[in-house]
Amino acid sequence: MDVSAVEGLPEVRPGDDVAELVAECADLQDGDVLCVASTIVSKAAGRQADLDDFEASDRARDIADRIAAVAGEEKDPRFAQAVIEESEEIILDAPFILAVTHFGHITVNAGIDRSNVPDADLLLLPEDPTDCAERIRAGVRERTGADVAVVVTDTSGRPFRLGQRGVALGWAGIHAARDWRGEHDRDGRELGVTVQAVVDELAAAGNLVTGEGDGGTPVALIRGFEFGDHGGSDDLYRSPEKDVVRQALREWSHVRD
Amino acid sequence: MDVSAVEGLPEVRPGDDVAELVAECADLQDGDVLCVASTIVSKAAGRQADLDDFEASDRARDIADRIAAVAGEEKDPRFAQAVIEESEEIILDAPFILAVTHFGHITVNAGIDRSNVPDADLLLLPEDPTDCAERIRAGVRERTGADVAVVVTDTSGRPFRLGQRGVALGWAGIHAARDWRGEHDRDGRELGVTVQAVVDELAAAGNLVTGEGDGGTPVALIRGFEFGDHGGSDDLYRSPEKDVVRQALREWSHVRD
Numbered sequence: 001m002d003v004s005a006v007e008g009l010p011e012v013r014p015g016d017d018v019a020e021l022v023a024e025c026a027d028l029q030d031g032d033v034l035c036v037a038s039t040i041v042s043k044a045a046g047r048q049a050d051l052d053d054f055e056a057s058d059r060a061r062d063i064a065d066r067i068a069a070v071a072g073e074e075k076d077p078r079f080a081q082a083v084i085e086e087s088e089e090i091i092l093d094a095p096f097i098l099a100v101t102h103f104g105h106i107t108v109n110a111g112i113d114r115s116n117v118p119d120a121d122l123l124l125l126p127e128d129p130t131d132c133a134e135r136i137r138a139g140v141r142e143r144t145g146a147d148v149a150v151v152v153t154d155t156s157g158r159p160f161r162l163g164q165r166g167v168a169l170g171w172a173g174i175h176a177a178r179d180w181r182g183e184h185d186r187d188g189r190e191l192g193v194t195v196q197a198v199v200d201e202l203a204a205a206g207n208l209v210t211g212e213g214d215g216g217t218p219v220a221l222i223r224g225f226e227f228g229d230h231g232g233s234d235d236l237y238r239s240p241e242k243d244v245v246r247q248a249l250r251e252w253s254h255v256r257d
Numbered sequence: 258m259d260v261s262a263v264e265g266l267p268e269v270r271p272g273d274d275v276a277e278l279v280a281e282c283a284d285l286q287d288g289d290v291l292c293v294a295s296t297i298v299s300k301a302a303g304r305q306a307d308l309d310d311f312e313a314s315d316r317a318r319d320i321a322d323r324i325a326a327v328a329g330e331e332k333d334p335r336f337a338q339a340v341i342e343e344s345e346e347i348i349l350d351a352p353f354i355l356a357v358t359h360f361g362h363i364t365v366n367a368g369i370d371r372s373n374v375p376d377a378d379l380l381l382l383p384e385d386p387t388d389c390a391e392r393i394r395a396g397v398r399e400r401t402g403a404d405v406a407v408v409v410t411d412t413s414g415r416p417f418r419l420g421q422r423g424v425a426l427g428w429a430g431i432h433a434a435r436d437w438r439g440e441h442d443r444d445g446r447e448l449g450v451t452v453q454a455v456v457d458e459l460a461a462a463g464n465l466v467t468g469e470g471d472g473g474t475p476v477a478l479i480r481g482f483e484f485g486d487h488g489g490s491d492d493l494y495r496s497p498e499k500d501v502v503r504q505a506l507r508e509w510s511h512v513r514d
Binding site: 158160164177202209249 | 258363372412415417418419420421433434437440457464482494503508510512513
């Protein structure tokens with residue numbers, strides 16, 4: 001399996017066609033997996049925003065006050081408002097804002113980025129990353145004939161472990177997870193590990209070669225990944241009622257208040 | 258960057274030298290990263306155990322009762338005892354046992370595996386995965402002269418997202434994380450993403466090619482990964498006082514009781 005950065009992409013601007021830009025910079029083949037950073041997907045979709053676009057509600061001011069009190073950090077109430085508007089639920093408001101985006105991803109600040117945004121204060125995550133992945137996949141096929149998979153990625157922190165790693169926000173042409181249920185070990189015992197989140201692992205692999213900052217490239221190409229003859233599933237985000245940690249955080253923050 | 262499975266490894270038995278086995282099956286070069294599944298590291302270190310080795314304490318019987326009550330699942334109290342003995346702390350006891358291993362990794366059942374263990378009921382995680390990684394690295398160097406990095410890996414679930422993915426338990430010859438602090442985007446703004454957990458991403462990349470079950474291979478070779486000219490750090494496990502989710506779970510489970 002080969003993992004490489006796609007070089008030569010221009011700065012992406014609102015209205016750009018990501019599939020076209022990628023197809024021009026990479027020689028794509030059937031079975032390739034493209035890991036596309038959500039930053040360029042958002043830029044192309046015009047998801048730049050300014051703080052002035054958001055009018056802070058009482059809730060947003062309350063969140064900013066709590067973060068100042070708990071973490072000693074100045075948070076612009078308009079930024080808190082942007083997070084609220086981009087979220088289905090705020091699970092935790094301090095010391096940082098942990099939010100569930102409308103498409104189900106749980107991350108700090110609803111994934112709103114304050115760097116890498118020319119001529120704007122903020123970059124919001126794509127509204128529907130799986131739809132974006134499908135469009136890029138269709139666009140690549142139209143232009144090159146290649147049947148590729150597309151994973152729209154972000155980098156994100158996580159509980160328990162420090163540092164950020166690549167994660168999948170949306171995907172097309174591949175299942176999110178590979179199912180090993182029913183497989184057995186060498187002694188015939190059923191496997192403990194049953195469902196492998198391959199799109200997250202692809203996003204992580206891609207993130208090893210793309211880098212960050214002004215030297216970074218937003219697209220990785222993975223060639224030679226074999227999904228194999230397994231069942232697949234597309235549930236990647238735990239449902240609230242089956243997510244013990246989410247429930248605990250939610251109830252704990254209420255008890256704490 | 259090329260990611261491939263190391264083929265031809267025999268079933269690993271207590272007392273085996275993992276470095277020797279890997280060096281015989283792969284043509285290693287300076288800069289290679291070996292992702293070695295903790296299962297074979299544990300097997301070589303004799304970390305197989307039987308349920309009869311554990312005498313269930315009151316706490317273990319209590320955990321088994323709670324899991325039966327909350328999740329409707331029969332859990333052998335001796336298994337709960339094994340988890341207790343392998344753990345620094347039990348963060349959550351039901352509907353599943355979420356534990357902190359003595360080396361800091363937070364995972365269900367302290368990572369104890371009930372599959373892939375010939376002639377034993379259980380396979381415990383390595384006691385000190387970073388020490389194991391260092392020994393494998395030194396052993397490879399001694400046998401082949403190659404200066405490789407070693408990541409001892411596991412597959413593990415995680416909060417918020419379904420499915421399992423590869424994670425690093427221990428590492429040698431590479432920093433756990435790559436530091437992007439001080440780097441700037443194309444507009445000169447400081448990056449939001451600062452610390453990248455590269456060993457977890459390497460583990461995830463390796464897991465894409467190794468597979469599970471009787472067709473799986475326990476070692477992946479990653480060639481061509483460039484850490485680059487960045488600062489590095491080896492903190493991968495959040496300290497308890499800085500881990501909001503861990504605190505919340507701990508306090509929530511007390512409130513719930």
